[in-house]
Amino acid sequence: MKPLWITLVLAILTGCTAVQPEVAQESTAPVTQAEALSATQVAKTVDTAKIQPQLAKTAQISLEVDNMDKSAQQAVGWTRQAGGEVLNLTDNGMKGEVRRLSLEVQVPAPQLDAVLAQFSTLGKLESREVTAEDVSNQLVDVGARLRNLRKSEELLLKIMERSGSVGDVLKVTQELSQVREQIEQWEAQRVNLLNRVRFSRIRLNLTSPLAATPGRSIPERLGETWQQATSTLGNITLGLVQLALWLLVFSPYLLVVGLVGWLVRRRWRASRP
The missing domain is CATH 1.20.5 (Single alpha-helices involved in coiled-coils or other helix-helix interfaces)
Known part of the structure; x- marks a missing residue:
């Protein structure tokens, strides 16, 4: 006959493989890039994602400008005024008779259209593209997994309190460590998804043709x-x-x-x- 704690551990591990999403009606709590939400906020955000689509938007815009340095400086200023930040800047220099610069920024999702409109005034528009990805199902799945893992963590803690032998305590401790590691991984994925919903990314491509040099005497x-x-x-x-x-x-x-x-x-x- 198997000991009680082994039976409970097997039941916990079996329950973690079949994850069923649960839906409740609560409001979504936004997060910043540096902080994680509590377990209650996780349930609220994930459940709301099941009711209302959660869109992760990205945009790409290409312009031909007269003054490369001035245009890039203006784009950075508009980004920070909107509450965003510059993620990457690549100056490819001159290729033939054209200078190319690529700027990747991140702005709050509600400010996406306004910032794109400002960028369009920098020069001649060559192309513009906006895409949106619905991550609602991913948020629901991650939230359900987190809830089940936290339940498993609670049961393992109860088993550890009842276990008397050192060997049983060590085995339960090992299982508990694995469960907590999975919780951290899924929590990081959840925060990343929520940040993608809250912040939109824009890739700004600038090109600046060189002025023709006058003939020599x-x-x-x-x-x-x-x-x-x-x-x-x-x-x-x-x-x-x-x-x-x-x-x-x-x-x-x-x-x-x-x-x-x-x-x-x-x-x-x-x-x-």
Whole structure:
């Protein structure tokens, strides 16, 4: 016959595999990026997600601007005024005759349309795209898993209080540690989903064509040609001097090779009839 605590642990683990979402009617409590909600707030948020869609929005807008630095500075200022923050800025520099800059920002979801409207005034609009992902089902699933894991944690604590032997306590402690680790993982995933709903991300792509350079005058062209000619002459002269130095350094070897060749040729002529 199995001990009581083993039977209870098996029942707990079996119950965790079949998670059924539960729905209640409460209001959603927003979270910040740095804090986690309590167990009561988890139930409220997840249950409300079942009733009302929870949309994670992202946007992408591409513009052609005249002044790259000024436009990027204005975009950063508008983002912070709306309560958002800059996540990433990539300046690709000049590619051919075009300079490219990519700016990724995060703003509160209610401010998404207003910020996009401000960005559109920076220059000529090339493309604009807004997408939304409904994460309601994910929130419901995560919330249900968290509730079941917390129930398992409570049962394991009760089993630990009843266990008398050291071996049983160690086994229950190990199971409890695994359950708490899963709670932390699912809690982090829940906070991430809620932040995606509360904050929208915008990728701003800026391009700035370079202004055409004016043609050079004839004196400037002649001066450049003179510089190129003198530079080429100096390089050729330097190359000849270097070649003469190499020949001077290896002259003893060249003399030996020449002497051997002269002796071979002389012997060959003497051997002829």
